[in-house]
Amino acid sequence: MVFLATLPEGKERAGVKEIAFAVNSPEAFTGKILQMLVRENLLLSVKGPNGGFLISEEGRKAPLYKIVQVVDGDSIFTGCALGLQECSEKHPCAVHYKFKAIRDHLTGMMMTTSLQDMASGIQAGVSFLKT
Secondary structure: HHHHHHHOOOOOOOOHHHHHHOOOOOOHHHHHHHHHHOOOOOOEEEEOOOOOOOHHHHHOEEEEEHHHHHHHHHHHHOOOOOOOOOOOOOOOOOHHHOOOOHHHHHHHHHHOOOOHHHHHHOOOOOEEEOO
């Protein structure tokens, strides 16, 4: 989605091969991720010779949190650092309170970071999508 957000005006869509190459990801894996994002209305898929994927209106407004949640689930925001099934204030793991602070900070950052924030850094040359 970040790659699509960096495309120049008038070329807002790209095919799976172009996206996979741009983010240094296997094509089949990239295609599966793109379809997940389409199912959640964050991307649109256009068929045909001039087709490809483009960011939907909902996708443009979505915080990074929503995108990560669609692709990876919410365990990064709610799970235990040690992988315990039950980890809470009432039954904390050995690093619960330290990890909870990190997890809460990560959640806040992802809720307040937009796709455009990320795209702007790439367009300015201060951040990158691949090495």
